[in-house]
Amino acid sequence: MEKILRVHRVNDYARYIGAPELHPLVSVIHYDELEHCRHSLNNYDVYGMFIGDEELEDLSYGQLQYVLHRHALMCVAPGQIGGKTDTGEEIHTKGWALLFDTELLRNTELGRRMADYHFFSYTTSEALLLTPEQRQSIVTLLDAIRKELLGDEDCHTLRIVTSQIEQVLELIARYYALQLSTSATSTNSDLLPRFEHLLRKYYDDGMQRQMGLPTVKYCAQQLFLSPNYFGDLIRELTGDSATSHIRRFIMQRAQQLLMSGSTISEAAESLGFDYPQHFTRQFKKHFGVTPSDFIRK
Numbered sequence: 001m002e003k004i005l006r007v008h009r010v011n012d013y014a015r016y017i018g019a020p021e022l023h024p025l026v027s028v029i030h031y032d033e034l035e036h037c038r039h040s041l042n043n044y045d046v047y048g049m050f051i052g053d054e055e056l057e058d059l060s061y062g063q064l065q066y067v068l069h070r071h072a073l074m075c076v077a078p079g080q081i082g083g084k085t086d087t088g089e090e091i092h093t094k095g096w097a098l099l100f101d102t103e104l105l106r107n108t109e110l111g112r113r114m115a116d117y118h119f120f121s122y123t124t125s126e127a128l129l130l131t132p133e134q135r136q137s138i139v140t141l142l143d144a145i146r147k148e149l150l151g152d153e154d155c156h157t158l159r160i161v162t163s164q165i166e167q168v169l170e171l172i173a174r175y176y177a178l179q180l181s182t183s184a185t186s187t188n189s190d191l192l193p194r195f196e197h198l199l200r201k202y203y204d205d206g207m208q209r210q211m212g213l214p215t216v217k218y219c220a221q222q223l224f225l226s227p228n229y230f231g232d233l234i235r236e237l238t239g240d241s242a243t244s245h246i247r248r249f250i251m252q253r254a255q256q257l258l259m260s261g262s263t264i265s266e267a268a269e270s271l272g273f274d275y276p277q278h279f280t281r282q283f284k285k286h287f288g289v290t291p292s293d294f295i296r297k
Contacts, residue, residue, distance in 0.1 A: 208272030
């Protein structure tokens with residue numbers, strides 16, 4: 001069984017790798033400065049952001065194996081597991097890490113906005129690939145956070161640090177938006193046709209009879225993407241959500257079924273709705289009329 005390090009507090013990880021403990025709620029680590037460092041497979045109860053400045057092989061994230069390339073950035077959220085099992089071997093790695101406790105976010109605007117940062121639930125195969133300039137912008141802020149934490153703490157310290165962390169996250173969001181835009185128009189230019197094909201195949205194979213309506217999570221898994229990264233790519237490509245795209249597909253299929261003579265109950269069952277009433281509500285929400293009114297036209 002693999003040994004897992006429980007990172008309940010930010011300094012659980014700092015102590016493990018021999019990094020300075022700067023504050024109970026925030027840790028900034030510059031791996032280049034560490035004399036004794038080992039791999040660890042971590043179970044996080046805190047938020048984390050890691051910049052790798054070299055290629056690290058055979059790392060894991062959940063059930064995935066991946067290689068983190070030079071100047072790649074990845075984020076983790078509470079409840080996630082990531083890293084590499086400790087073999088006892090000392091390593092010399094380069095890069096930076098920022099870890100912060102959920103307690104830091106209590107009653108703050110940043111805490112209320114954390115759900116907007118979808119990249120905390122991207123898989124590591126969807127890591128942010130930084131240009132040298134982008135990396136430097138983030139590292140400059142990390143260094144500023146560290147200097148603030150090394151000074152004498154006063155009533156302003158945590159507010160300043162929280163603001164600086166928010167700046168880091170906003171930069172990551174900006175750089176991910178650029179990466180998504182590039183990805184959507186190049187390597188993932190066929191994503192929409194594959195998405196459409198997947199939805200058609202879902203119904204052709206009768207998957208709805210066992211699994212119900214198709215979901216974003218299912219589609220993302222079949223396309224080898226995390227749900228949030230997939231959703232963000234679809235929004236970049238279409239200006240709308242993946243959920244809305246699935247709903248439109250289902251409603252177009254519903255329209256065809258009703259026009260071909262299916263009853264409301266038959267159409268609802270054929271599409272994977274649990275109840276005809278649910279189908280009726282969704283149909284009216286989409287088309288502005290009930291299925292009964294549509295049939296009577």
